[in-house]
Amino acid sequence: MKKLFHEFLKGIIKENPTFVLALGLCPTLAVSISLMNGLGMGVAATFVLICSNIIIAMIKNTIPEKIRIPCYIVVIATFVTITELIMKAYSPALNRALGIYVPLIVVNCIVLGRAEAYASKNSVMNSLFDGIGMGVGFTLALLLISGIREFLGAGKLFGYTLIKGFEPAFVLAMPPGALLVIGLLLGFFNILKERK
């Protein structure tokens, strides 16, 4: 049990996909405009990550070595399609806001990276907790980035104005703002790591 908890925890801090492994930066840069988008993207990616980790850990001994990547892609694409259809049915506004980045979870390096580097070598249980940890770590990172960007770039959190008279810095809601915030956070976490 302790080992499983460790698998879960490492995705959040020690091997955080965004701030330590620097994986999946494309959707992170693109959708982190508002907290709602960040949360939607994080939950969608977490779902895909958990499901694909479980399936790939199950079938890891049956798929041939040479064509393993296409097999992973098929598994991942199945769950991405499920996610996209559910999102279209129950929350079309979020689906419109995330746009092309929902189908692009198929080629998200976090999902493929965990399948190749972890799920194909470990047991189903371990892979499940690795998927949860990585997914939660990705979601927390997205929430942090999109929270900073929504608060400073639009003056809101979850769409609600917090401080009256605060004039938001519009640049943070634009692409350069995403690069600035992610770069500064990466530097900040590296400083924290060196201090330890």
Add this chain to the structure above:
Amino acid sequence: MENKLTVSVSPHLHKNESVSKIMWLVGLSLLPSGIAGVLIFGTSALRVILLGIVSALFTEGILQILTKRKITIFDGSAFLTGLLLAYNLPAHVPFWIPIVGSGFAIAIGKQVFGGLGQNIFNPALVGRAFLMASWPRYIATFTTPLSYDAMTSATQDAVTSATPLALLKEGKILEHVSYLDLFLGRRGGCIGEVCIIALLIGAAFLLLRGYISWHIPGTYVLTVAVFTYIFAGENGLFTGDGIFHILSGGLILGAFFMATDYVSSPLTQKGQILFGIGCGLLTAIIRIWGGYPEGVSYAILMMNAATPIIDRFTKRRIYGK
């Protein structure tokens, strides 16, 4: 006796110069333009300048304390960044604009890269670009000079006017702005860019003392003049007003005081000429066909990004290699 002989490698000539002294002298050379700006726009310009400088020094000090580095707030470089940023702002911006802009310029434009000498972009222009992208309605709203309407209008505050370049972009004919008006700074614009004669006094001082060379500003201004003469005319090619384009906007301030920043411009003379031509072309292209009326700051920032590659292709060949 053995201490009398000092053996050291070249260079042996020592000139009584330091980075700090040059920075303060560049600051001094900008003084006439600041005085002119305060005379033209009133005391609110002085307020913007002071806030910009204080915020730059404060940010530099705080960050150096936090990162436990040597505190260098009196070496003049942070002072110069704050001063140049304030010169690039209109006189009636809200009080927090120069504070935020200077803080961003020092923190993100300079200290993040490791401090003086490490920054790839001119910090003051980084601050300006940040303000321009974040709060365009404050940065692009200019104050009418006092001399225009101090007699006629009772209120001096909140009188806005477009810059000559903005008027040109909107297609309005500029008959009331003569070359002399532009030369003396009787026009709307940023605090430090309007009075060309004051800027030229400072630039002449720097050129004569050898702190800047003619290569960047000369090619920059000439390129803008030639390019706008060819392409900016209303009646076809070769009818543009190159002199108007030199005298309006922030070209003189940018060419002499910001493009020549030692850290972010090329090292060799050949490279500096390329840098100046590149800045000139980008400025003219933005002014003629771009979305903004003025392109000096973006042009210099883009060429700052190109400086490493210019340096690589223009460095001198080592003899024998």
